[in-house]
Amino acid sequence: MFAGRKKEIKQVIESFSRTKGTLNVIRGRRRIGKTRLIKELPNFGKNIVLRYLTSTPPAEKMSDVDERRQYAEQVKSEFGLPYMPPHASWRELFSFMGDLCIEKNTILAIDEVNWLATKSAAFMSMFFELWENQFTRKKAFMVILSGSLSSWIEDNILMNKGFVGRISVAITLKELALNDLPVFFGARIRKTPTIDLIKMLSAVGAVPRYLEELDLTQTAEANLSRLAFDKSGFLHDEFEKMFYDLFSRENKFYRNILEAIGDSRELLTAKDLSAKMGLTYSGRYTQAIEVLEEVGFLRRQHTWDISSRKVGKKYVLRLSDNYTAFYFRAIAKTRGKGLVQPAPPRNLTSVLGLQFENLVHNNLAFILARLNIETRDVAFAGPYIQTQTTRRKGCQVDLLIHVRNRVYVCECKLHAGEIGRSVIEEVDTRIARLPKAKGVSFHPVLIHANTVADSVMEEDYFDAIINLGDGVFA
Known part of the structure; x- marks a missing residue:
């Protein structure tokens, strides 16, 4: 079922103007639900007429004609x-389409x-001229430009001087929130063990197209x-299909970046990344990152100074898209080895544990709500890494949240069984290694997806113990 996207739908529908045309942009990774969102708009607005056209990946042998x-042919249909x-020209075709949109509230x-008119270098300048002289003069009329090639949209539309100030709504679609899932899955979700649901989400994320493939009557494994x-x-070769032509000419370069990060046991800096790829570091890497x-494929994990409350310039790279991370950590390792039938890797449990951290970060709003923290009060929220020096020991925190004079040290644990008392010692060791600042207090938080031993609860060590599965029905 169609779920979530209430904020985005409201933004688009309310952008209709009675006096002129409206230009909106929707972008996001493939499979995230851009097309579904567009096609659902008539169900949420009064008397909306949708005219939907799409493009296919460009073929070398196909001419502009x-x-x-x-x-x-698609317009005709x-x-x-x-x-x-x-x-006879793109201008003639698009002008004709505009003339056909005569009803009020037409989208x-x-x-x-990004795949349209790739053989025509002047397409966007033509579209801009048509927008200025024809489309913008149509009352209660909207044009939505949508695509998955985000860098192309950024360069050719959002940052195009001609379109600056003319775009009413620009949306980048992200994964669904946990509390959207009951509507998406229906009643079956209440019969699904929380640990199974969270394991599946840890592997594929809350990407609508992937969720459609899940069978909640089966275990996660x-x-x-x-x-x-x-x-x-x-999902076996979905990454190759998804990534095909996603970044045009830079496709192979971008893919190799994700593979290098996903295949590395250590967190990489941008320069580490270029060295691993055997290339000289340049601005090309910065732009690609x-x-x-x-x-939404990766995240820069910046250093954070607790004392000065400042983000450092240095950063390491993490895969933030759950499916992409799972592909390189698990699926890719079983492909191309001549196996009659690939099998899940032996370390699947530990892989899902790493994936669980990503799922937590992608649902930070739920964590902040459970800790009664307003987003506007957060100075820093993300993974924390502290390198070892002669004066201090190294330390990694799954999620560190700094709010005013409080630092929340969050431990993310995905266990099939219950979490025992050893977790207290782990977190206590981490807090002991963190730099102390005057007036700053440290507050341990446990984020899990199954059960916690009574001994941990009785210790009353954690400021909060949060079951991420509760976010589904929050």
Whole structure:
């Protein structure tokens, strides 16, 4: 079922103008639900007419003429025309489409715009001229440009001087929130053990298309075996399909970056990354990291100074997209080895434990709510790493949240069984290694997904013990 996206839908529908045309942008990784969101808009607004058109990945042998003809066929079908629309040029075709949108509250959605007219270098300048002279003058009319090639959209639309100030709403779709899942899955979710649900989410994230493949009547292990480690499974080679042409000419370079980070046992800096890839560090890496972070594939983990409350310039890189991380940590290691039937890796439990940390970070809003912390009060929230020196010992914290004079040290544990008292000693050791600052107090927090031993509860050591599974029904 369609779930979540209430904020995004409200933004889009309320952007309709009675006096002029509206231009909106929706972007995000493939499978995140951009198309579904667009097609659901008529169900949330009054008398909305949707005209939806999409593009396919460019083919080398297809000429600009062939692409225009193919697109014109789609226009003919969408508008129910008995004849082929004029398409001697892209301007002629798009102008004709605009003339066809005569009803009030019409949305003309151009999906995968980054793949459109790739053989026409002047396409975007043509579209801008058409917007200025025709589309913007249409009352109660909206154009939505949508795509998964985020860097292209950034360069050609959002940062294009011609479009600055003309875009009403720009949305980057992220994963669903945990509390969207009951609507998505329906009643079956209440019969699913929390630990199984969290394990599956840890592997694939709350990406709508991946959630559709989960069978909640099966265990997490059975689902992952079927989807990820069976050669015919949907997730077995999904990364290669998803990433194909996602970043155009830089596709191979960006993919190699994610593979290098995912395959490394140590956290890498940007320069470590270039060394691992056998290339000289340059601004090309910085740009690639920024793009991959914006889309949601990776996250820069900056250093944090508790005393000065400042983010450091240095950072290490982590994969933040759960499925991408799971692909390189587990699935990729079983592919291409001539196995008749790949099997889940022996360290699957520990891999899911690492994945659980990502799931926590992607649902930070729920954690902050449980700790009664307002987002505006957070100075820092993220993984924390402290390198070892002659004066201090090294330390890593799964999630550190700094709010005014309080530092919350969060330990993330994904155990099939109950969590025992040893977790107290682990967290206490970490806190002891953290630099102390005047007036700053440290507060241990345990985040889990199953059960916690009575001995841990009775100790009353943790300020809060949070079951991430509770976020599903929050």
